[in-house]
Amino acid sequence: MTSPGDSGTREIWPLWEVFLRPSRGLSHVHAGSLHAPDSTMAVRNARDLYTRRGEGVSIWVVPASAITASDPDAKGEFFESPEGKEYRHAVYYTASEAVPHL
Numbered sequence: 001m002t003s004p005g006d007s008g009t010r011e012i013w014p015l016w017e018v019f020l021r022p023s024r025g026l027s028h029v030h031a032g033s034l035h036a037p038d039s040t041m042a043v044r045n046a047r048d049l050y051t052r053r054g055e056g057v058s059i060w061v062v063p064a065s066a067i068t069a070s071d072p073d074a075k076g077e078f079f080e081s082p083e084g085k086e087y088r089h090a091v092y093y094t095a096s097e098a099v100p101h102l
Contacts, residue, residue, distance in 0.1 A: 014063055016042040018050055021058035028060055036061075 013035040019028035031050045036042035042061040050056065070078050 013037050014065065016046070016061045017064050017067060018042075018046040019060040019062070020046075020050055020056040022055055023057055028058065031056075033064065039063075 014037075015033055016036055016039075017033055018031045020031045021028045031046070034042065034045050034049060036045050039061055043059055046059050046061055047056075051059070
């Protein structure tokens with residue numbers, strides 16, 4: 001939104017990724033994203049937006065530009081086990097009939 005006398009340019013606030021910890025002992029979970037001018041405002045805005053019902057005990061905000069992610073289109077090759085390393089995944093092993101609770 002521009003105001004009278006503006007040159008028509010609008011400052012774009014950086015994007016922040018928000019992580020919440022629902023209760024003590026649990027891991028932080030990605031809750032969503034928001035725009036804010038700085039980290040202090042990002043935490044305050046995240047509190048107002050994502051914890052309206054008191055569902056969090058801790059908030060992390062991270063600049064989206066600081067996150068490095070894998071390419072979703074390369075999922076198959078990225079997550080495949082290297083040749084001969086299938087034992088790293090639980091599906092490699094079969095359940096033992098001698099252990100009934102597995």
